[in-house]
Amino acid sequence: MAWIQRLSLSRIYPSSWTGCFHGSVCRGLSVTSANAAVQKLVPNEYDGPSVKTPIPGPRSQELIAKLDSITKNSGTVQYFVDFKASLGNYLVDVDGNRLLDLFMQISSIPIGYNHPAVIDVLKSSDNLHAMVNRPALGVFPGETFPDMLDQAFMQCAPKGLTKVQPMMCGACSNENAIKQAFLTYRRKKRGGPATQEEMDSCVTGKEPGCPLYTVLSFNGSFHGRTLGCLSMTNSKPIFRLDFPSLGWPVAPFPRLNYPLEDFVSENKAEESRCLQEVIRSIEENKVRGRDVAAVIVEPIQGEGGDNLASADFFRQLQAICKEHGVALVLDEVQTGCGTSGHFWAHEAWGLPEPPDFVTFSKKMLSGGYYFKDEFAVDAPSRIFNTWMGDPPKLLMLGAIIKVIQEMDLVGQARESGQYMMDGIKDLQARYPQHLSRARGMGTHIAVDGKDAESAAKIASLVREKGVIMGLSGKQSIRFRPALVFQPHHADICLERFDDVLASL
Amino acid sequence: MAWIQRLSLSRIYPSSWTGCFHGSVCRGLSVTSANAAVQKLVPNEYDGPSVKTPIPGPRSQELIAKLDSITKNSGTVQYFVDFKASLGNYLVDVDGNRLLDLFMQISSIPIGYNHPAVIDVLKSSDNLHAMVNRPALGVFPGETFPDMLDQAFMQCAPKGLTKVQPMMCGACSNENAIKQAFLTYRRKKRGGPATQEEMDSCVTGKEPGCPLYTVLSFNGSFHGRTLGCLSMTNSKPIFRLDFPSLGWPVAPFPRLNYPLEDFVSENKAEESRCLQEVIRSIEENKVRGRDVAAVIVEPIQGEGGDNLASADFFRQLQAICKEHGVALVLDEVQTGCGTSGHFWAHEAWGLPEPPDFVTFSKKMLSGGYYFKDEFAVDAPSRIFNTWMGDPPKLLMLGAIIKVIQEMDLVGQARESGQYMMDGIKDLQARYPQHLSRARGMGTHIAVDGKDAESAAKIASLVREKGVIMGLSGKQSIRFRPALVFQPHHADICLERFDDVLASL
Structure with missing residues (x-):
């Protein structure tokens, strides 16, 4: 052959x-x-x-x-x-x-x-002191930290997204992106400062300080294994069995028939059915006081069985989110960094505006998420942890992004x-x-x-x-x-x- | 002066x-x-x-x-x-x-x-290939990984604890330690394999597959900022305001009066009051079907205001946990690695047996937790994520532990x-x-x-x-x-x- x-x-x-x-x-x-x-x-x-x-x-x-x-x-x-x-x-x-x-x-x-190129980064004496002293990046970052962010994350930022929050891994990227979505949702809904009752009740996890807000995810999804992420992960029993859940809503993800060209109308109907369920769930949960603050979705469901949907599906999903004031979080932990033939898989969809959040990890060596300005935090220390990322990984990624761009490895x-x-x-x-x-x-x-x-x-x-x-x-x-x-290489595999x- | x-x-x-x-x-x-x-x-x-x-x-x-x-x-x-x-x-x-x-x-x-010593690790060409290729440690680890774990974690393991699970940061260490506690609690309670109903219901986060089990934490605690960890963090509004909560129980942590020698009986009574509340909460939640699978506690509450309790308090807490079949998780993220004058703060208490879990991060450069054999997972992939730690940090920590031991920096x-x-x-x-x-x-x-x-x-x-x-x-x-x-240095500060x- x-x-x-x-x-x-x-x-x-x-x-x-x-x-x-x-x-x-x-x-x-x-x-x-x-x-x-x-x-x-x-x-x-x-x-x-x-x-x-x-x-x-x-x-x-x-x-x-x-x-x-x-x-x-x-x-x-x-x-x-x-x-x-x-x-x-x-x-x-x-x-x-x-x-x-x-x-x-x-x-x-x-x-x-x-x-x-990655070996050179590790061998360079210029980088040594950024690697040997692990900083608390949210409080005492090193002098070169903004440059690292620029070279690692901003050079490959999804079109229209100019803000990024570094994190450590895929799970904490998703955890913090939805936290930022919750903050924004509540800020808009509240319209003013928190009440004393909210401040007092939240300390031990009670309403109204801790709202019953939810994140809508899809059947077949995988977003990580911390308890918040597990509450949005709906693929295999092994992930969730025996672990408590936040009880958040789940919508069906399209199950497409292949080859696509033979099932055009069936697949369109399937996607439409799923989108109707998204609308129904958002509306129903709002009535129950369990407002959907964010919808989280993978461009291609990775762990759940490589399930894809059409560009039109995602465009409509974005429109639904926008209409209902719900953040759209794209989990590009597995699809990001060029593997899809676009640097970010969602760039293939021709969205009329950028998604609200794009989370990443894996090939990006450490985690983080891009977000729209309107979702920025409005007070210090709402999104925070001791490390908030890891400089050596940013240095390595900066060099990798350069190689990807210079050699057009996305085109490859x-x-x-x-x-x-x-x-x-x-x-x-x-x-x-x-x-x-x-x-x-x-x-x-x-x-x-x-x-x-x-x-x-x-x-x-x-x-x-x-x-x-x-x-x-x-x-x-x-x-x-x-x-x-x-x-x-493909020849050898095939x-x-x-x-x-x-x-x- | x-x-x-x-x-x-x-x-x-x-x-x-x-x-x-x-x-x-x-x-x-x-x-x-x-x-x-x-x-x-x-x-x-x-x-x-x-x-x-x-x-x-x-x-x-x-x-x-x-x-x-x-x-x-x-x-x-x-x-x-x-x-x-x-x-x-x-x-x-x-x-x-x-x-x-x-x-x-x-x-x-x-x-x-x-x-x-840390600079030498990063400069060593022997370590280069363990740093440049970030492995999925749960699937394809490098040849030296067991040695790294030994030198980084086992050389300083708390007395009686011979098993360790590497993680990335304090939050994911606590998230996974309590997951392992949930698994063990349910395994003992169930006594056999999961039912089909449990397998089916858990995929989208429903009972009985996802139980209503809880973790009991203390007022003033801080265990991290992912949503699971936040559900055990009860110190300041800024941590939890506007974020959904698992609604887990909270017990009072002793508020001691100082100087200790002037308030012996008052402090004893205060600790006793808190321990009674722990017992009451465990029993009450069990009746409600919200079994407490683990109690999590810091040896010294770090973010919550440096709150301490006596060795006797912790010995009694361990006895209560044991009596009720509840795992005791010690969060030594801030107290670990020598700062307390013991390598692990709990070593000062003279516990009759080791704690069930000891979690760590911060000075340990990356995260993880020690655990007793009886809490080991009984199936693959129950505790898992893509990276499960970070080899360069293990290499650095291995060198640090050696310095700490050789120079008796804990004694220092x-x-x-x-x-x-x-x-x-x-x-x-x-x-x-x-x-x-x-x-x-x-x-x-x-x-x-x-x-x-x-x-x-x-x-x-x-x-x-x-x-x-x-x-x-x-x-x-x-x-x-x-x-x-x-x-x-103290002189200068003082x-x-x-x-x-x-x-x-």
Whole structure:
């Protein structure tokens, strides 16, 4: 089978990344004549996977036992990584297995392992003192902090959003974005200062100081695992079973039929049904005194099974929020930072105005959220914690954003994603008994197995052949490669995937 | 006034930290003859504060405006820091003001600014690849991760606790510790696998899958600002106003009278009253189907005003929890890592068995919690998030723990704390119209001003003289120095404090 090599020549790697920047990663490297012709974005990257042991191998198993003796929580660990030997799109495990990684630490390595631009940041003595002294950024930040924010977050800010609040991870980004939405909602509703009764009652969590306001989320959503975020997470029992809940409302998220072109009117009706439920829920909860202060939604539901909706759905959702005075919070923790073929997935929708909040984490290395001016806090210390972010991550991200822009890696994700999607659709056409519902944006791609067991088995067999794919939802196989993923990597994945499907 | 110099000679700084390890910090250094005799734990540390401009100075003001244009949330920023020039106990701001720092980034710099042991970790090429590639530690950790956990967390584990779960910050440590307590409580109560009804109902946050279980916290507590943590935080309106609450129960925390020796029976009665309320709340909530699964408490209430209780109070609290099958979660985010004169404050209480959970963050550089084996999860992915910690922080902490142990900095905190407390009590005796209720453990010390305004004014005036103190609760001045704080630093603080009190 031949997947045609396509590569934009504008994305030649900067000359600064040449030769062997770290001895160990070059060991045993051999360039085949076929691959020598490919313009690699990652110089000296390995030519392909190499699997030497069952996975996890003996060394990984030893380390899993060691870890379990400390945390008693090692059940999710797949294997241990040799981060020194990993490079670009390739993860090398501690047993010497070299795996083409299309999952990338749960979608959170932006430009591949051991990128020299990131190494330079860590090696620079200019940055040392920003890394060694962890500041309380909300009180005593370092001199370069505003510049860090500018280079890390403002250079890639969604169009029309000029304010950002740094945080630490995806969960605390969502927690604080909705807190800011609650503040704004109540400020508008109250129209003046808080009453003494509100001030007194809130200290121990009582009304009226602590209102019964809610956030509306969608079936299939995942927004994090702290108790506030869990109250907006509606995908799998494992996330919420046995944990108390704020009891917030949930609306249905569209379940689209594929291929989209064959189900235009059905899908439109499905989206309309969901939007009607959003309106109904907002209105009903207001009557009950449980005002919906914010609607939170992922552009593509990541953990919940790679569920997408149309641009029109999101435009209408924004209009509904606006009409009802409800904040629209877009959770781009998994879709952000270029993977969708746009820097932010929502940029594909042509929204008439920016969303009210855009939250991020993962590929952005630490967390935060953009917001519209009208949602800014109106008093100090309403949104606050000890650290409010982490300078070393901002420094690293600043360098990464520069690489993404200089090399147009967002365009690369669009191209590589299209190439990969063509290949997945081809497989789906040839193995309809095993695959269905190929879907995605950019490299943020998924395809369904026939059931949960089958999807897991396929991913496991493909891994035995040296390629890491992820799972999501009930029965989806998901791809979350780095932005340096190229068509020749897709070829390797598709060939292995094909072999496995043929063997079933 | 003379505060006698006391210094254990066993704490001489290692010879590796000699001379000027970083050019810039030595600029303008002049050693006075008086101080030359003091055995400094921080070689080449500045001799004293030097204030050149109003604080915040012009450069800080410029940067505050710049920051505000990005975050619209700069109201809590006091000034910007020159982290290159800061050293040991001294913070240097961007206007060249050199301040003796007894607040240390909200109590989160363990062994002073720019400690060479921490710098070495960041400079080491061995650590580079653990820092450049941020792993999903719950799935694909690096080879050295178990060793990092051992060196960072297990070398200083509270007696009897041999399991630890790494996290990111104090809030997510508390969120996940109580989640683990909920899991254990329900596992014991249920006695078997979850029902289908529980599995189905929990996905959207409904009973019986999401139980109405609660966590009991105390008046005056602070446990973080995510919505779950806020539901256990009962100190100031600013933390909770306008945010929804889980409506969990709150018990009174003892309000002790000082000096303790004059109020023995009154304080005993006060503690007994609070413990009775704990019992009443646990029993009453159980009847209402809102079982208390955990009690969470700080050894010293940090943000709530430095409220302490006796060792006997905590021993009785543990007995009550045990009797009722409720987990005891000690939040040592602010009291941990040596500041109390014990590595963990609860080690002073002589508990008959270890607490069920001990959470930490701040001086520990990232978050986590220790727990007893019986509270371990019994299935994978119940306690999980993408990052589950941050390797660079573990590497740094490993080096810090080594320094703390080798130099007995916990013993130093006990000695310096006693010296400081004697000085504060002396000031209190001489200025009873301004100061009262001097209290604390180790260097974790506070004293009350006569009201909120007076306390803030004193802290501000002392800062003008070059010493940073913190505030807590309604009207307390709090001290949270690093573990390299010595009596000669206390002298400087006490002299400036004295001058300010005399001037009022």
